[in-house]
Amino acid sequence: MSPRTVFSPYVRLFAVPGSVAFSFAGWVARLPIPMLGLGAVLLVSGETGSYALAGAVSGTLALSFSVASPQWARMMDRRGQGTVLRWAMTVYLLSGIAFVTAVTAGAPHWSWFVLAAACGAAGPNIGSLVRARWVAALEDAGPRQTAFALEAVVDEVVFVVGPPLVTLLATLVAPPVGFLTGIVLGSLGGFWLAAQRGTEPPLHEPDPAAPARRWAALNATVLVVAAAYVAVGVVFGALDVVVVGFADAEGAPALAGLALAVFAGGSLVAGLLYGVVRLPGTLTSRFLATAVAFGLAAQLLWGVGSLVVLVGVGFLAGLTIAPVLVSGTSLVESRVPRGSLTEALSWTTTGLTLGVTAGAALAGAAVDAWGAQTAFAVPALAAALAVVLALAGAPVLRRPAADLPPGGSARVEREAAG
Structure with a gap:
């Protein structure tokens, strides 16, 4: 299979108006996925020398994200991505900065867990938002499969780029820098995606006569x-x-x-x-x-x-x-x-x-x-x-x-x- 055969379907994807912008914004916004967990471990272990505490804090961040991200997605299905995403990214940025401040200032350990949970819970699942935009833009199953494959590749690139980047920043500059970089990049990507109202999936108003939606x-x-x-x-x-x-x-x-x-x-x-x-x-x-x-x-x-x-x-x-x-x-x-x-x-x-x-x-x-x-x-x-x-x-x-x-x-x- 020639490179032209492999890449031409992907090139055709980006003929969709707005697709370059929302896909790239989604990639930037997803960079924190592998960066924050590792960044929290490097930050907390660097400040305390305890990998057990670092792992517990990092796990708290991941678990709160797992529980909260579907709830953000449900609100976006009902009220639109842009409006909800701006609120989420604001809380995400502020709680992330507060978490780093608490750790570096030597605040009580319980506050680290609270702020890590708040930061994780404020992070929507950006990949699902981008995929929903592709579905709204593409009518046929073939291009949608290509779009989902593209997003899977983007996820892999995130996991190739993110861990080395946060490790280098945390070890060569300072432990807080790795985590903060992930927060800032994720927030910038999220706000950028939220600003692209033209490619948002349309809202689907529930039928008043229909049973309550599960x-x-x-x-x-x-x-x-x-x-x-x-x-x-x-x-x-x-x-x-x-x-x-x-x-x-x-x-x-x-x-x-x-x-x-x-x-x-x-x-x-x-x-x-x-x-x-x-x-x-x-x-x-x-x-x-x-x-x-x-x-x-x-x-x-x-x-x-x-x-x-x-x-x-x-x-x-x-x-x-x-x-x-x-x-x-x-x-x-x-x-x-x-x-x-x-x-x-x-x-x-x-x-x-x-x-x-x-x-x-x-x-x-x-x-x-x-x-x-x-x-x-x-x-x-x-x-x-x-x-x-x-x-x-x-x-x-x-x-x-x-x-x-x-x-x-x-x-x-x-x-x-x-």
């Missing part, structure tokens, strides 16, 4: 995908910890970043290709197939015995990451009412975030108890669990369109369009 989280498809994504997130969170521990045990801690970047690089390549290849089958079958591929590829982690093997396994396993994320997102998009789309997409990312938090904790305990090499069992078993959850939900995902919630996408019966 939360999108109660959609069975969203629940199945989000549950599988919790297990996928455990893989991501566990790998961050286990790879760092393994590289340290091998006497080459600086190579941990390279090994993790290889996972992201494999996912980036697969994401670009998935966005242009028109695969057979329905969205349901694609999601199940990519979940199985993800689970099988992760079993290669059992054989990691050196950094060289880890890099090779990382690239192969990385090739399965973007497809399972894109296929799940596409499936959810096809199964929810347009008036609940942003919330539904946000819940899937919440599943990932909860998994990342749990995976990091489980992997840390496993590394301490078993050693880093044996601790690769955590991400391998979590990937297998993702397959089990996806396959267990297959009967629900294969329900006929008539059984789906009222107001769902009219495109469900054309899932196989590609």
